[in-house]
Amino acid sequence: MDDGITVEINGIKIRLPEKATLGDAIKASDAPYKKGTSVGILKKSDIEQEENVAEYRIITTSGEFMIELFENHSPSRKQWIEQFNEYKDIPLRWSSRDAVAFGPFVSDMIPERETGTYREYEVLFAAGGGDPHNTHMIITKDRHSAEYGAPQEGAFGRVVSGKSVLENLEKKDSIIEVKPVLSWKHTGEHLLTTDLETLLEEGEKVFTYLDVVMSPESPLGAEHFFALIRTGSFKVDMASSSFIADHMLLGELPAYENYESRSRGSVFLRTVGYGAGKAFISTEDRTASILHSVIGHVDQGMELVKMAEVGHRLLVHTTPPQIMLHGKSFLDAEEEMASFGVKLVREGDTTDEALIVAQEPDTTIEILKEGTVKATGVDSSKIVSIELYDDVAPITLDFFRHAIGLQFRPIGILPLIMMYENTYIFKAEKPAERYKEILPENTPQKKVVAGEIGVTNQAAKRMGMVGVKTKDDDLFGPTGEKFISTNIIGRILDIEKLQHFREGDKIYVIERNREGDS
Template identity: 40%
Template sequence: MRVFVDGNEIELGPGACLADALQKAGSKPAEGAIVGVVKGRGEKSRQTNSYWLNTSKGRIRIELLENELQKIWHEVVDRILGSRVRWATADGVALGGFSSEISFGRSAHEYNRWEVVLGAAGFDAENTQLIFIHRRHSAIYGTPDNGGVFAHVVGGKSTLDRLEIGDKIEGIEPIVEWQDLTEKTSTLDMTLPLEEDMEIYTRVQAELIEEAPLGAEFFLASTRDGTFRVDSVSSSYVLSDQLLTERVAYEHREPRLEGVVTVRTVGRGLGRIFIYKQDRTSNPSHSVVARVVKGMDMIKLARPGQLITFDVTPERIMLLGKSLEDAREEMRERGIEAEAVGYIGEDAVVVKQDPGATMEILKAKRVKLSAIPSSRLISVQLYYDLAPKSLDYFRHVTGLKEKPLGPLPVYFTYESTLLFKPEVEAVSYKELLPENKPVGLVPAGSIGISNQVSKKIGMVGIRLEEDRRYGPSGEKFEATNIIGRVLEPEKLRDVKDGETIYIREER
């Protein structure tokens, strides 16, 4: 039995299931992530009149016309692959040459914008060209009596403007409209029986855009576990709310074509990440940060609440939380100069990198690392189910939403209590309603936040010893939200006012 896993053909025995295919293909989805399965597309592909032409400058979609040249197209489509731009003018752009059995003449014809023409360059069928019309004009292209128009451009029109001498066609894909495929599913069931010619998809591959370094880093943060969480689905996109309300700079505008990844930078839905399934125009609220280059079928199969395995290139450079020695070695392997400032002892742990964004580091080929003694890096466990709103605030002000560790400046210490004043002010736009208030006593090591009942709303505290009267932030129980606990309280015994400790979440 023949099946395809992420585009690669493999052979399986009778009665094989999904797990067998993944094992033979050596493909392992991320934990909890879906696998996509499509059946019966091959036959529909042979019937389609719609194609993607993948060029070195982007994709162009064409729709064939119902005329006699359709037969010529189907005969030569494999020969067109690799064709290069032969000329590009204000009238159009031609790619070739390839052999065909086209009949040709020497008469001029009228052409309109977005038409696609088959013509014999030099009146030689062995040197046939694909000509895309930019504007209305009359010309002699060595075409049949009907003018040689066999298709229209219906997508990726901006790509035509960017084509120049030397660009080429790198791939040709027949398009089967997704809604026409009735046998398609996303599943976690590894025992799913397989059938001949099934297509199996396990992951999506995306490439970051150089023009949006901060937005690209934002996207890397949302996929740092190797997955993209789908929170909502429409006919034209899927979106993730994983970093909803987090601010990100607007950097790059371009049409939101199929496969484009954007981040909403202003207004309602700030911080949402969109992946487009259909072409849409550009939008001043959406900064384009990446493009899907493989695995769009997974995007189209996904449903709300599901995880998709994601591979993003270039790989994120995130050195925070690593030992200084390991961080330096990693940068050496990637050809990047790493300068260490501040503490450089054997137990040094990186807590800052400058630049912070992967694309900026790769461009500069250097990064400055700041480290602290490992005794000032504290591991914590957070209570997502018990205090979701408070944790949204806490992870925002510490940067834990986007990074593996974050700072907590020490505001005041007394007896067995430490108070912290976050670097980021967020009480004006983050809710801190009472939730998970302590009952009976506060266990040693508890982390708490002063809620809206308190005058010192947003203050973070850690209690090193249990207490039956006051919460970790020094407030009464009704003004305290318990959000987690410190796993290494002994590290905090000698902390002084004005210091900054760093916390790392353990899951």
């Protein structure tokens, strides 16, 4: 007698022994997971009446996507609910830039011989040549107008996840099966947890991550989002009935690039006004906004988004992944770019061991579009490694990372403006002190240790100056200010490199202790 259990993890069924834990399931399935991120578990429940099921998984030979029915009582919706079980082994009939069509099959629909206007990712029935015996299921990929022979009511649903599958369909593909998706939102039978010792039960569904497909219309917004999830996760700082939000980059002003309706699963940024810099994921449809730029869409893992609660972190993968060459050697960068089919052009110090400090284009989407990237290398002696004290100086480090570019890049830039005795003074190119507080924080008590990095706080006129000393000092801080005016934010790990720099030089700094960095 088989005493095991069957569960789903990220849509894939696996067999586990009785009393298997969440950790066992992740290990057995090799599912994406990162320590500290939350995992969603959807409990098994009785299947609702089919007329109340609004979501369906359409499984094809090239992957699966999910559709959601519109909340109406149209004949097309009724036909779908009554006949979805029959829509299997249906081939892909044609594919174009605007839509794909599966069929034909027989229906009793009443077609209209008029041009209809359709939005992206809508689902509708259409009778080829006006003949219901030649009915197709059409899924739009872009906004367009066409005469499909659709019924008067037009579309009856829309695609809510798996949109990338539609782009990869080929003539040989077909629908394998259609499955209703239990609406768990009303039952409340779900669990969001970080405890991998949680026991699993028969029929449960596990979700460990979400995949966000970045919009080609938002190259700068994509980089903002990449910086937000730099450590691999989206932190839920706010959760409402219609969205979740991560506030980590509050205060950074992203570019407005994409005016688009914020449909369920849309990822968007607040670009101006109160809350600028926040990132959101829609859990319900919302109209387009001149304040919010849509930068991507959740393609997998919406269940995890809907379960999200304040304080939890959700593991995020993106399509495509970010191209970030900063801090890498040319040898490693060339190997990485080859995997993307991108040509790397070397500039500056072009030796294999040189470390990259700049790339052009600067955004992932533009690099992939152009198929080439120019990278500037420098000798490793020009890059200084730093360790930052997040636990004792979080407010000042928020300023520091914004000012020198470490919020968005692994390597920051510190211009050296003054040298005297054993003191080096820097002034960041970005005047972040105009919108970031530098309150007294982690001020030294008895002495400053050689190599410690100090920032002048709001108690002194030269607020925002950055400094470091090569010798211990029991009178003044790294910027030459009194201790009460100095915030200690970290230390330089290889302070001996400073002797190679002169006033006017730009020093490249790389953070070595931050999670997700080298």
